[in-house]
Structure formats: structure tokens, C-alpha cells
Amino acid sequence: MEKKRYFxxxxxxxxxxVFVISWxxxxxxxxxxxxxxxxxxxxxxxxxxxxxxGDLIKHTSVTLHEALxxxxxxxxxxxxxxxxxxxxxxxxxxLLPIITAIHGIPQLTLAPVYILWFGLGLTSKIFLAGLMxxxxxxFSTYAGVRNVEPKLIExxxxxxxxxxxxxxxxxxxxxxxxxxxxxxxxVGSSLVGAIIGEYIGASAGFGWMIAYASSFFxxxxxxxxxxxxxIVGIILNFSxxxxxxxxxxxxxxxxxxxxxKKNLKESY
Amino acid sequence: xxYIVFQDIEKYYGDNHVLKKTNLSxxxxxxVTLLGxxxxxxxxxxxxxAGLEQVTRGKIFLDGIEVTHMNPRDRNVGMIFxxxxxxxxLNVYNNIAFGLKMKKMDKDSIxxxxxxxxxxxxxxxxxxxxxxxxSGGEQQRVALARCxxxxxxxxxxxxxxxxxxxxxxxxxxxxxxxxxxxxxxxSIFVTHDQNEAMTMSDTIxxxxxxxxxxxxxxFELYSKPINNFAASFIGNYNIIPWKIFSxxxxxxxxxxxNIVIRPEIIEISRVEYIRDNNxxxxxxxxxxxxxxxxxxxxTADVNKTLLDIDVLNAEAKLYEVGEYVYFxxxxxxxxxx
Numbered sequence: 001m002e003k004k005r006y007f008x009x010x011x012x013x014x015x016x017x018v019f020v021i022s023w024x025x026x027x028x029x030x031x032x033x034x035x036x037x038x039x040x041x042x043x044x045x046x047x048x049x050x051x052x053x054g055d056l057i058k059h060t061s062v063t064l065h066e067a068l069x070x071x072x073x074x075x076x077x078x079x080x081x082x083x084x085x086x087x088x089x090x091x092x093x094x095l096l097p098i099i100t101a102i103h104g105i106p107q108l109t110l111a112p113v114y115i116l117w118f119g120l121g122l123t124s125k126i127f128l129a130g131l132m133x134x135x136x137x138x139f140s141t142y143a144g145v146r147n148v149e150p151k152l153i154e155x156x157x158x159x160x161x162x163x164x165x166x167x168x169x170x171x172x173x174x175x176x177x178x179x180x181x182x183x184x185x186x187v188g189s190s191l192v193g194a195i196i197g198e199y200i201g202a203s204a205g206f207g208w209m210i211a212y213a214s215s216f217f218x219x220x221x222x223x224x225x226x227x228x229x230x231i232v233g234i235i236l237n238f239s240x241x242x243x244x245x246x247x248x249x250x251x252x253x254x255x256x257x258x259x260x261k262k263n264l265k266e267s268y
Numbered sequence: 269x270x271y272i273v274f275q276d277i278e279k280y281y282g283d284n285h286v287l288k289k290t291n292l293s294x295x296x297x298x299x300v301t302l303l304g305x306x307x308x309x310x311x312x313x314x315x316x317x318a319g320l321e322q323v324t325r326g327k328i329f330l331d332g333i334e335v336t337h338m339n340p341r342d343r344n345v346g347m348i349f350x351x352x353x354x355x356x357x358l359n360v361y362n363n364i365a366f367g368l369k370m371k372k373m374d375k376d377s378i379x380x381x382x383x384x385x386x387x388x389x390x391x392x393x394x395x396x397x398x399x400x401x402x403s404g405g406e407q408q409r410v411a412l413a414r415c416x417x418x419x420x421x422x423x424x425x426x427x428x429x430x431x432x433x434x435x436x437x438x439x440x441x442x443x444x445x446x447x448x449x450x451x452x453x454x455s456i457f458v459t460h461d462q463n464e465a466m467t468m469s470d471t472i473x474x475x476x477x478x479x480x481x482x483x484x485x486x487f488e489l490y491s492k493p494i495n496n497f498a499a500s501f502i503g504n505y506n507i508i509p510w511k512i513f514s515x516x517x518x519x520x521x522x523x524x525x526n527i528v529i530r531p532e533i534i535e536i537s538r539v540e541y542i543r544d545n546n547x548x549x550x551x552x553x554x555x556x557x558x559x560x561x562x563x564x565x566x567t568a569d570v571n572k573t574l575l576d577i578d579v580l581n582a583e584a585k586l587y588e589v590g591e592y593v594y595f596x597x598x599x600x601x602x603x604x605x
Contacts, residue, residue, distance in 0.1 A: 151353040156318050159367035159418060160341050167367070173357035250357050250398040 037263045038219040043227065046220040057207075060228060062205040066122055066194035070129025074190065075183055076135045082141025082179075088169065092142070108196055115201045125202065129193030133186035137179065144178025145171055177251070180244050187236045191229065269332060271296035271319070271454055272422060277326035279312055279478075286312050287323075288478040294456065294471075299448050301465040303455045304475035305501075310458045313475075314424050318345045329372070331421050346415030347424040350431055352407040354399040358563065360386070360410050363396040385413040388447060405436040416451060423448075423455040428466065441467055462502050466490065473497055491530075496605050499528045506531060506575055510604070516570055517545040517548045525604045531565065531578040533601040536587070540594045547596040550575065554591045568593065 020040050026032065027039035034042075048054040085092040111128055113168045120123035148171050198207025206225045213221035280285035286309045294300050302310035307408040315321040317328055319340030325361050328336045335343050349504060364385055386392055389409040390413045399407055408428055415423055426445070429437045446457050459465055459510040465472050466486040474482045474489065474497075482489060482498045493499040497508060506529040535541075543549060552570035559565075559581065566577045566587060577595065587593060 049440045149351075149353065151349050151351055152355060153348070154318075154340075155349070155414075156355070156366070156370075157340050158318060158320075158343075158345060158347050159414070160344075160370040161366075162341070162370075165370055170355060173355075176357070250359075251400055 029046065029259040035217060036219060038223050043223045044219040046218075047227070050224055056228070059209050059225075060232070062122070063191070063194050063198065063207070064232065066125040066197070066205065067129050067190040069122075069126045070131075070193055071133050071183075071186055071190040072130075073126070074133025075137050077130070078137025078182065078186075079141050080181060082138045083132075083145060083167065083172065083175075086142050086145025086175075087171070091229055096142070096246060099135075099138065102140075105204025107132055107193065111196050111200050115197070120176045120201050120203065125197030125205070127195045129190040129199045132189035132193040133183075136186040137182040140178045140185075141175060142177025149173045154213065176247055180240070180247065184237070184240055184244075187240060188233070191233070194230075227229055270294070270329075271298075271331060272456075273327075273329040274313065274317070274396075275327040275329070277313065277316060278324045279309070279316065279321065286314075286478050288324075288481060290478060292383045292473060292480060294454065296454055297452045299445070299455045299457065299468060301459060301469035301472045302475055303459060303462060303465040303472050303501075305460055309478040310475050311426050314347075314426055314456060314458050317422070318347050318424055320347075321341050322419045325334050342562070343597045344418070344421045345424060346418060346420030346422070347426065348408070348415055348428045350427040352399070352404070353409055354410055354414070356399050359396050359398050360391060360402070362411045363399070363410055364417055366414060367407065368554075370586065371418070380415050382413075385417040388416070389413045389443065403434050405440060407441070408432060408440065412447070416447060416453065419453075419604075421454070423453050425455065425461045427458055427460070429475075430459070430461075437464075444468070472553075473499060476501075479480060493528065493603065493605070496526060496528075499603070499605060504531055504576055504578075505535075506527065508575075508605075510540045512573055517550055520564060524605060528600065528603040528605050529575075529597055531576040532563070534564065534575070534577045534595050536577055536579060536598045537594050538587075538591075540595045546598060546599055548602065550595040552595070554587050554589050555591060557587070559588060568595070570595075 021036070023088070024040045027034035027037065038046075085095060099221065109126060110122075114127050118127055152170055152174060153166055156170045161169065175255045195207035195210075196206035198209075199211050202208040206229060210222050210225050213225070215221075272292075274290055274292040277287050277290040278285075287398045290309070290313060292313070294441065302313060304310045312321060316323050317330070318334075318340055319335070319338060323336060326336070327334055328342065330345070355366065358366065361382060364380045366380050373381075386395060389412055391406065391413065394402065399410070402410065404533060411428070428444075429440055432440060441464065444455075444457075447453070457465075457468055459468075466489075469486060470530065471483060471485055472489050473480050482494050484492070489498070490502055493502055493505070496507060499505040507526050508516075508529070510522045510525050510527055513519065513527045540551070541547070541549060543572055550570050554566055554569040555569045555574070556567040557564060558567070562581055563578045564581050564586070566579065568575045568577060575595070
């Protein structure tokens with residue numbers, strides 16, 4: 001088992017290594033025009049410069065601030081609305097089609113409107129990110145609540161639990177797998193929301209940086225930003241894994257992350 | 269005073285008339301079984317007592333109080349379901365403690381009661397496990413402990429053992445019985461399995477299409493079914509119209525009735541019996557042999573009427589398919605319905 005794991009990791013690193021080296025080699029040999037893709041050593045050089053100039057920290061913190069704040073608000077509102085609509089069937093029937101319809105509008109088309117409403121600052125990006133997260137979390141929470149085994153609720157009622165107690169002790173924890181999978185998708189959405197907002201109108205953040213650098217054909221900088229976003233994504237997903245393993249310690253973890261072999265072993 | 273009373277209970281699901289003026293009384297401390305095939309309304313009756321279903325008409329009394337429209341959480345009724353229905357996010361200890369926590373009892377007395385209940389259902393050392401780590405039998409024992417720990421006025425068991433394999437079911441049956449004896453807790457058990465009903469109950473109420481057909485103790489229900497349905501549901505009676513039976517056994521025609529003969533009261537022999545007035549006599553050939561462990565079931569063809577005979581699997585003489593044999597049965601053991 002252990003051997004197999006090392007093999008998988010070695011192969012994975014090897015694959016990435018081969019890709020990076022052939023990218024570098026083909027770009028230096030001018031097999032194609034490196035203007036469009038840049039190449040690894042140029043990207044590393046740019047990253048160093050990006051960091052030492054202080055820009056890296058600045059733009060990362062702006063984008064992360066927007067995305068994470070959006071994630072937080074979107075999640076809170078999504079869970080609350082999902083719980084309420086899941087609990088009160090009539091309310092759900094009235095509002096669900098409306099929410100679904102709004103969700104159908106591509107958020108990208110509304111981004112300029114939000115900038116008009118909330119200005120060029122952080123608020124418009126947080127709103128966009130939050131809204132995108134809200135839809136993910138809301139729909140999964142709603143599905144989770146509707147999926148709670150009715151006999152669990154009956155059991156809780158017969159054991160003397162009030163409606164509120166049942167909601168917090170039974171319904172919410174039982175829906176947790178659904179809610180967490182909503183948040184997992186929401187992590188991606190929050191970054192997308194923040195970056196789209198920055199594309200359209202901002203003075204800082206990765207979205208702005210990418211738009212700015214590509215207009216000057218500074219592809220190395222674009223690639224640096226993408227690399228940072230990739231790392232941010234991995235870290236966020238990893239943290240989410242840890243949270244999920246804790247909150248869902250009563251069931252086996254999902255298989256979405258790199259970490260999973262270890263997690264699976266720990267849980268058994 | 270009668271502990272639980274169902275008075276003229278009617279229940280409709282849309283156009284479906286599930287309970288038809290059902291009346292039922294249960295004494296305190298009794299272990300009662302509602303027996304019937306699926307869809308006969310037995311679970312619905314139970315759910316009405318728990319308050320999980322509202323009756324369309326009629327009244328329900330529990331411990332001298334009318335509970336017909338009372339909120340289920342105020343009825344103090346414990347219920348166990350076929351699907352265990354344990355809270356998946358809580359470990360064994362917290363599942364059992366749930367009811368007491370909801371009642372805001374203090375921590376020490378919760379701990380004491382929970383430990384007592386865990387001991388009673390033999391789950392010591394499993395307190396920290398989650399339901400997903402337990403077997404079906406263990407889960408059902410947790411469900412049982414979770415119910416009894418709150419000391420409900422009545423324990424309702426809705427086919428609790430149907431999803432559990434045969435061997436384990438026996439041990440759980442006796443565990444439930446023991447707990448019932450120890451706590452003297454009035455219990456209503458719902459099942460479609462007549463053997464289970466026989467082993468468990470003080471009284472069996474046999475239900476069909478929302479009506480209670482017969483209420484009796486297990487012995488009486490088995491030996492004295494009051495109608496054809498009861499006879500066919502309990503045990504494997506041979507039910508033969510008298511019109512045919514009178515011809516087969518050279519008896520006088522007893523009118524438009526059926527004779528009902530239990531398979532185990534029929535005696536079987538290779539030699540013809542000497543006739544007397546206390547028995548009916550038949551003869552025919554063996555058509556089929558079904559070994560069932562401690563008994564062997566023979567199916568005989570008596571002039572084109574099939575007859576089931578149960579013989580203890582202790583006798584050396586075994587009959588073969590096609591063999592012509594003689595039967596006799598005591599008149600007093602046969603029932604006319």
C-alpha cells in the first residue's frame with residue numbers, strides 16, 4: 001500500500017517535471033513563439049520580481065480578501081435561506097423557481113451593473129463573489145434539508161425535541177455533507193467572482209493584474225498570476241478537506257483531494 | 269382502568285380507507301402485537317398513537333388522558349422503526365442521551381441513565397462509535413436504548429426486526445422481551461411475521477384491511493382461529509370445503525362450511541387404521557416432501573385435493589413420493605368455519 005502511494009506521487013511529480021522541462025526546452029529552441037506562453041524560467045524570474053516589488057502580496061491579499069469575504073457571506077446567507085426554504089415547504093414552492101431563474105442569468109453579464117451599484121472598490125467584487133457562492137451553497141443546502149430522512153425527524157420529535165432543536169441537532173448536521181459540497185464548489189466560484197469583477201473595473205487584484213499584463217503582452221506575469229491562483233486553490237481545497245474530515249467524522253470522507261489516501265486510512 | 273384505548277378510529281389517506289372504526293384496548297404492562305400483512309393498517313394505527321399521523325375520526329386515550337390531537341413530543345411515547353433511524357452524526361452515547369438532553373436533564377443523571385441503558389442492551393465499549401460503524405443488530409439495540417432511557421409511557425415497535433437476519437432476530441426478540449419484563453413497559457409490536465408474533469406477545473391482534481379480525485393470546489389464536497382469514501394467516505392450516513371433505517372421508521355433509529385441519533394433528537401410516545368414531549379417515553399418495561429441519565412436510569394428493577401433513581423429523585420411517593398412505597385426525601382438533 002505504502003509502496004503504491006510513493007509510486008503514484010513519484011509519477012505525478014515526474015509528469016509535472018517532464019511538462020515543465022519540455023515547455024522550457026521548446027520555448028528556448030524557438031519551436032514556437034514563446035511570446036504567447038512565456039516559459040518556466042521567465043515565469044520564475046517574474047515571480048521573484050513580483051514578490052520583491054511588494055505587488056504579489058498586495059494583489060494576492062486584495063483578491064483573497066474579496067473572494068473569502070464573498071465566500072463567507074455567500075455561505076452564511078446560502079445556508080440560512082436553504083434551511084428556511086427546506087423547512088417551510090410552501091415558501092420553498094413559491095421562491096425556488098424565482099431563485100432558479102435568477103441563477104440562470106450568467107453572472108458575468110451582471111458584473112458591470114454591480115460595479116455601477118457598488119463602485120469600483122472591493123464591495124462590488126465581494127458582492128459578485130458572494131452571490132455566486134450563495135447559489136452554490138443555497139441549492140446544496142436546500143437539497144440536503146429535503147433529503148433528511150423523515151424518520152430521523154420523527155424520532156427526534158418523539159424524543160421531545162422542539163422544531164428549533166430538531167433543526168440544529170438533526171437537520172443541519174444531516175445536511176452537512178450537502179452543504180460542504182456546495183461550499184467546495186463555492187470556493188472556486190468565489191475566486192471566479194472576484195477575478196471577473198476585477199477584470200471589469202478595479203485598480204488592484206489578480207483580475208486587474210492579468211488584464212493589465214496581457215494588454216502589454218507580459219505573458220510571464222499572466223502566468224505568474226495563474227500559478228499563484230493554482231496554489232491558492234490547492235490550499236483552500238486542502239483546508240476544506242480538513243474541515244470536512246472534522247465535521248463529517250461520522251462518515252467516510254470524499255475523494256476530491258490529493259490528501260485523501262491518508263485521510264481514508266486515518267478514518268478507518 | 270384500561271391504559272390505552274383506540275375508540276372508533278377512522279383514517280383516510282385521500283380515498284384510501286385505511287382504518288375502519290378500529291377499536292382496541294390495551295392494559296398497562298401488556299406486550300401486544302398487531303399482526304397482519306402489509307397495508308392492513310397496523311403501522312398506521314401505531315403512528316396515530318404516536319401522533320405522527322392524525323386520525324380522521326375517533327379518539328385515542330393514553331394513561332387516562334385523551335391524546336388524539338396532542339403534539340407528538342408531549343405524548344411521551346417511544347418508537348422504534350425498521351430502518352433504525354439513528355442520528356448519523358451522533359455517537360452511540362449521544363444518540364441514547366438525545367432525548368434526555370432535549371428534556372434539559374442535568375449532566376450527571378443523563379450520564380447515569382445512559383450508562384444503565386447501554387448496559388441493558390449490551391453495548392458497553394461501543395459508546396464512542398458512530399452508527400455507520402455498527403451492524404444492523406447493534407444499531408437496533410441503540411435505537412431501543414434511546415427509547416427506553418426516556419421511560420416512555422408506551423414503547424411502539426414498528427417492524428423493528430424485519431431487516432435483521434434470522435439468527436440475530438431470535439436473540440433480539442428475547443432481549444426485547446427481557447427489557448419489557450424488567451421495566452414493565454407497555455409495548456405494542458407491529459409485525460407481519462406470525463412466528464414472531466407468537467413468541468413475543470401476551471396478546472395478538474390480527475388485522476386485515478383496517479379491521480381487527482381476532483384478538484387472542486398466542487395459544488388461542490393458533491388453536492382456535494375464528495374465521496378463514498385467521499386460519500390461513502396463522503400456521504399452515506388445510507382448509508377444505510365440507511362439500512369435498514364429506515365425499516373424501518365418507519362423512520355426512522355439514523353444510524356450506526370449511527373444515528380446518530392443522531398439518532401437525534394428522535397422523536400418517538402405511539397400514540390402514542382401524543376405524544372408530546373419534547377420527548376422520550383419509551387416504552392418498554405422497555406428492556411432495558419438504559424437509560424443514562425439525563419437521564418434514566408431506567403434501568399428499570387425496571383424490572385431487574391437496575393435504576399438508578407435518579411429521580416430526582425423529583421417526584425412522586420416511587415416506588417416498590408416490591407411496592400410497594393412510595391418514596387419520598382427531599375430530600376434536602378439527603375446526604369448522
